[in-house]
Amino acid sequence: MSDPAVTSGMQPLSIVPTHENGSSSGTKVKIGIVLIVSLILVFVTGLLIGLVISPLSKQEQVDIVPEIGPTLDIPTSEDKPSTVYNECDRTCRAGDIRICIFDWEVSYYYTMLTSSTGSGDTACENCPVNPNDCSNKGCVTLNGLKRPVVTVNQQVPGPKIIVCKGDTFVVNVTNMLNDMTGITFHWHGLNQFHTPAMDGPSMITQCPIPFATTFTYKMIANEPGTYFWHSHIGSNRADGLAGPIVIREVNDPHGNTYDVDDSNHTAFIQDWMNITQNTNYVEYLYGVGQNDPDFLLINGKGKGPAFQNATGNGSFFVPREVFHVESSMRYRMRVISNAFTGCQMQLSIDNHILLAINMDSYPIDPVPFDALISNAGERFDFILHANQSIGNYWLRLKGVGNNCEEHQELAIIRYMGAPEEDPTAPEISLTTPSRLLNAPERSTVAAPTIIRMINLTSRIRFDANQDVNRYYLSLGLQNPRVIDPRLRERKSIPQINHITFTFPPVPLPTQHDEVDQSLFCDARVASTWTNCTDIQCRCTQIISVALNQTVELFFFNGRPNGGCHPMHLHGFSYRIVGSGLLNGTYTPADIQALDMNGTFPRLQSNCPPNKDTVCVSHGSYMIIQFIADNPGWWFLHCHLDFHALIGMAMVVRVGTDEDLSGLIPPNFPRCNNFAPPGL
Template sequence: MAERVCHGDTIRVKVNNQLADGGDIAIHWHGIHQFQTVWMDGVAMITQCPIPFATSFVYKFVADPPGTHWWHSHTGVQRGEGMYGPLIVRSPKTIESNSNLYDVDILDHVMIIYDWTSNLVFDNYVSSITGALTYQHTLSILINGKGRNSQYYYYDEANDKDVYTPRSVFEVEEGLRYRMRIINSAFGDCNVQITIEDHPMTIIATDGYEIHPVTVDSLIVVPGERFDIVIEASLKPSSYCIYLNPVPNILCETNSSAILKYRSAEIVDLNCDLGYRGKTVFTSMQIHNINEDLNRDDYYTFNDTQSYEPVDPDLENVDEMYYMTTDWVIFHFSSNSQNSTNHTYPRMQINNVEFKLPEKPFISSLDTNVDICQPGVNSSLFDYCRMHMCHCTNVIKLKIGKVVELVLFDTMNVAPHPMHMHGQSFRVLAQEATDSHLTLDDVKELDKQGKINRIPVERSVIKDTMNLPKNGYAVIRWKPENPGYWFFHCHVDYHGLGGMTIVVQVGDDDEIPKPPKDFPSCGPWSPD
């Protein structure tokens, strides 16, 4: 289901749960802030009870902010099995800063990227938490449900030819400029570099917010992230390859392609296996020795552009500052008493804690307490959990209207983490990969010495999904003004489901809007 609405519209969606496996479901509206409607955010056991099998639930909320967003299941691994789709919130061209750069903006030019696998994603997830890497199962990167991996085909003996799966085709007309909206919905570690053969792309927005245009040959999009680009159909009418390549490919060992076709040209079954990447690239990733990883000298980052949104003067000063770690703990165990089969059991963490869903949703438990832990502000608990396995409902509490700066750093040193925040967006002030293993004390000392360089707030971009570099750090700043219980998690679901999640609570419990009186409730029960 692809949806396009206007900014300020009221969206009403009825979800009828008829899942064949009898499971529950909840739908998250990725990028929508849900101001004053936190109970519509769609996170099972945080903002609502999951929708039981054979029942229905109606989501009703305002389409805000405008931009390229999407919807997906926020229950278990359902998103990885295909429960997702675009949600485009349009604003009048007359108020857009970049509206003069394009002529056409239609749903036909929305690209939603997905890492399709041969196994059920649940099987992949079970394998990942017992030591098997997820890329062993990945067959192809799909655009709009179609894709091609040259390793997989069948031979048509009757016609003496190899037959491949079809690819998505994006049709353009010579002389026009097209806005294309790109969404990376990958479940796993698939950071995808997109290159359109002989067609430079001008990047005009990210995560729903317009930016000063940057023109490059290719673009890297991380899971959960969105970009809007403009291409000009100015070449000889023909068919051209759209290349999709993973970065780094050790995390997502596959590639794929789609076709850009001029309307007046015949469709051609192109060989797009060369994986052309262009000469210049825009990336939200920061990689140590980036020139070697991308084989490029000319790359651009968020430091090379800025948001058109005016800066709130309050953001010049910080009221509350927090440091937050991403990490993992690996347990080793044997499957039998003879210890003949050894396994590993990795658990993902934020601030040394593996996230545990509460027994009842926050939003339907306003009159009763939810058992939480706060290692981000409790140094004793942080240190204790560094030496012991802690599994609890990790929460950080923020005051409404107080400017917050969050310094995130990765101590896992395995993969980057696309961190997505619900209910609000933030300014990205720093992203940097390092070649050393960071600790909390290391990061604080670097910051004290002025070695974590922040760009000026007025030169920053606004995001809701930010890539935390492998073995690196990032700095984000915002003024929380939307009271609620908001998920903040790695959008690689093998990590997020594995525990790399925290709840950002904005406001005290009595400041958070209450749901309707008959809002569904759930939780533990006993006759005693």
């Protein structure tokens, strides 16, 4: 490997020149400006005040879909989409390429709407005393507790997007959050190759979509796999704004390993709180809230507290999820984790050995396992072979890690011909899986065989350039002495290389040159700042690389405890080329020096495993590489929402404005600071 100092050729975007003297007036002014901007950004409604936003109308957007736009200009198939459909869940066939239209209305909603809710909407009627009422249209049961939710089309989880490779999918998002909160959506795992403006993170690639307006996302489903969509503003994906995406293909390399791949065998799993996140986040920010889940959900279902009938008798529960299977058939199960806290979830199915075939949307050499652990943002596809006696079996989802070990949720695998009743096995299982897939480097779960990510082999070759642009990134919960007053009650703040990421006041691909450039800092330069352990340093931290450069990110987490940070990169699927344990506290320079001495060997494989989200647990390191062939400004962040919002994030800028020319739709909505003339 080359010396990064020689190979990088990078120039800082802009350096805060007085940074090493935290008491200088220049720094104070800059920090003050940044604080004000940050406060505005945290409160989305505040953000919208004073912004000039000019989205296209829904009619204009729909009209341009078939004719123009960057996505349709990028050929991905010899077949051209010719017909517009409302949704496209179907058996994929060669030559059948479609344009799939999804109409989404984002609105507040409420769980367990019954006559006693007082809303006038009784969607759930007498659920769960009358179980059929629980599946009424518009009835959101979750764990049976009443609470506000944020929804697409009044569903939690939100609507599934199921398309075939080569389809173009178009999502018309109309914001009807009538407290005027803004919204954006991200398509987690989709690389947005040459469609960087569709990626969705608020104030990274786009402005929030204002109330009552429609923003249309349009992209080509050119990468088969299992994904999910979620809100990428604030933390309201934890209040219901998320759902599965599945892109199937005609010639699946693992097509001979299963008989059934349908939309009924997707498990959308998540942690859940019994409170809404806008309040909880602010409380957490001030050190009085909590970031621990109350519950786990499988496809928005879970067994909560017991209900009684009108006469106060009986014991009734909202329904658990049931997956129906037919004896001897092999099912492709797709598991998607929409966790938002540090809750790691362990999934297993009683009496069944499972076969992993795909993770984070990329095929791997099949691996048998008994249980897997999924962190926030990760996806796993596995084969469930219904080869046991006809009956009911538990699918178990157990919280692991120190903030959710007490939580468990169950679903039922029901064989055709089995009675409609719970499995006979106890709800609590003390069985230890013999083969555990994706245990973090530091895991509280014991298993005779641990299968780590780096042990897996991708089915897709990786030809990295030996001229690697390398970055050492320390993930930490830090305790600087001088701290943003918003965070002063907190015991620690999540950062990368002791830098708090500041969201910019403009979306970057379109407007980065319109703001004070001193807001930005170059990640390599910032990693050498010396006093950030004492004074909280903050900037819009950027890694800037040339198009087609091979990039390596060396994540390390030197803390002795605290769980893992699932690091998610937009715009790319990366490869894991190294991982292991780390004992002690290190600076990026320390790690670089050790690395130059050969302390951290790289995987010698042409097919290292693909991921786009990977858990970097305490006392460990994880080395990833990718080829920066997709121009854009790509968010890189911890997928624990609160960590990302507080500042454990950065942006990978790939290429130049020239490389992006033609890839941003004309008239893309803009926003910025505003002041009347004459001031």
